[in-house]
Amino acid sequence: MAEAMILSVGGSPQPIIASLCHFKPHFASLLVSQDSNRDTGQILKTFQDNIGMKIESFVSITCDHQDLGACFEAASKAVSAALEWARMHSVDQKTVAVDFTGGTKCMSVALGFAAMKYALTFSYVGGTGRTKDGLGIVIDGQEKVFSSVNPWILFAHDEKLKICELFNNCQFAAALSQYRELAAKTTEFKSFHDRFICLLSGYYKWDLFRHEEAVRDFSKADAATMLDLKGSDNAESFIRDSITRYEKLKEIAKKSKRCGGSSYSPANCHLIDLIENALRRKKEGKIDDAVLRLYRAVEMAAQIRLADLSINSSQVLPERIPEPIREEFINKYGVEDKTGKKLCKIPQNAQLKLLAHLNDELGLRYQEKEMEFHTIQFQRNYSYLAHGCNSSTADTLQKLESFALEITGITDNSIIHFPDLKL
Numbered sequence: 001m002a003e004a005m006i007l008s009v010g011g012s013p014q015p016i017i018a019s020l021c022h023f024k025p026h027f028a029s030l031l032v033s034q035d036s037n038r039d040t041g042q043i044l045k046t047f048q049d050n051i052g053m054k055i056e057s058f059v060s061i062t063c064d065h066q067d068l069g070a071c072f073e074a075a076s077k078a079v080s081a082a083l084e085w086a087r088m089h090s091v092d093q094k095t096v097a098v099d100f101t102g103g104t105k106c107m108s109v110a111l112g113f114a115a116m117k118y119a120l121t122f123s124y125v126g127g128t129g130r131t132k133d134g135l136g137i138v139i140d141g142q143e144k145v146f147s148s149v150n151p152w153i154l155f156a157h158d159e160k161l162k163i164c165e166l167f168n169n170c171q172f173a174a175a176l177s178q179y180r181e182l183a184a185k186t187t188e189f190k191s192f193h194d195r196f197i198c199l200l201s202g203y204y205k206w207d208l209f210r211h212e213e214a215v216r217d218f219s220k221a222d223a224a225t226m227l228d229l230k231g232s233d234n235a236e237s238f239i240r241d242s243i244t245r246y247e248k249l250k251e252i253a254k255k256s257k258r259c260g261g262s263s264y265s266p267a268n269c270h271l272i273d274l275i276e277n278a279l280r281r282k283k284e285g286k287i288d289d290a291v292l293r294l295y296r297a298v299e300m301a302a303q304i305r306l307a308d309l310s311i312n313s314s315q316v317l318p319e320r321i322p323e324p325i326r327e328e329f330i331n332k333y334g335v336e337d338k339t340g341k342k343l344c345k346i347p348q349n350a351q352l353k354l355l356a357h358l359n360d361e362l363g364l365r366y367q368e369k370e371m372e373f374h375t376i377q378f379q380r381n382y383s384y385l386a387h388g389c390n391s392s393t394a395d396t397l398q399k400l401e402s403f404a405l406e407i408t409g410i411t412d413n414s415i416i417h418f419p420d421l422k423l
Helices: 014-023 036-051 068-088 105-115 151-155 157-168 172-184 190-207 211-221 233-256 268-284 287-308 323-333 348-357 361-368 370-381 394-408
Strands: 004-008 027-032 056-061 096-099 121-127 143-148 334-336 342-344
Touching: 004 014, 004 068, 004 105, 014 036, 014 096, 014 121, 027 036, 027 068, 027 105, 036 056, 056 068, 068 096, 068 105, 096 105, 157 172, 172 190, 190 211, 190 233, 211 233, 233 268, 268 287, 268 394, 287 348, 287 361, 287 370, 287 394, 323 334, 323 342, 323 348, 348 361, 361 370, 361 394, 370 394
Parallel strands: 004 027, 004 096, 027 056, 096 121
Antiparallel strands: 121 143, 334 342
């Protein structure tokens, strides 16, 4: 059964009638030549007489049945008419069938091209007997309908390569969108596709720092179950890697719940996640975005170290500040809380300076490279995403990346890289 059909019509109406009687559609969109158009009325009447049901129809006439371009234009109209009927009647595209049996070879090929990008079923009318010792046309009354999947599935290899390219170049929203389109065009492996869409959505949201939402998507995907589903073979390595990434993601999401308000205290997993996010922006070629994230990572690293020492950079008690810099900090950063209590609210450079005077390893490494960081900071401050109108350079990014990794002590082995996607 098919709710609607698109058929190419040639000089022999019987195969078309056989196809209609087989699928019993409520709508038929016919691609015809100026000659075969004369048979459309009889074809529809014979179908209605044989099946006992009314059928709506649309006819698209090609101006030249021997010209592929002209046939494609007419075939596109025929396909559009069927899809519009399906939309108006809330019918799934997958219940629309395409029969390319009739018409010239140009008409059949054109119809295949026009319909291939949609989630349609393809069919062809052959037969158990042919004229010319089996080499001619099907003998009337001996027609047989052969159904097939959309040939687009056979050529989906290029689409999959494009999805992998997008994902592996950190274009997660585009990769997710294209995979949804791919899944919509096939009736096979639905359970796998639905779960894989959730998995891609999880990575997309993770990249946006929406960790709790990403956890929910990873949970829906259930990567361990995906490995047992048909359709997973080519993506097995990616799915297995995603299982281990999921554990890291859950840790980040759990600790993110503890952040907020005056009790805000990032954890080391947040720092690693932020640096990896910056490296993904670098891979995308978004230099300013990468610089912004790495700059924030330096500050976050200092906040984490201060928190380990029970110091909140927004509410530093003067007595916690070493004597050599106490007066300077009170003069520059001193504030009073609602009760009149004197505190210091210290910015990024001052946080690092405080750590150095507390003999913290991070602060001491910063102290050694302080002038280098000031140069990077100057260039960052004049970027579009800070206070100026310049674009950051690749050289600034590379210097900041090296600086951030060196003073934080984070190595490539500790960074949570997203896995490469292969389909």
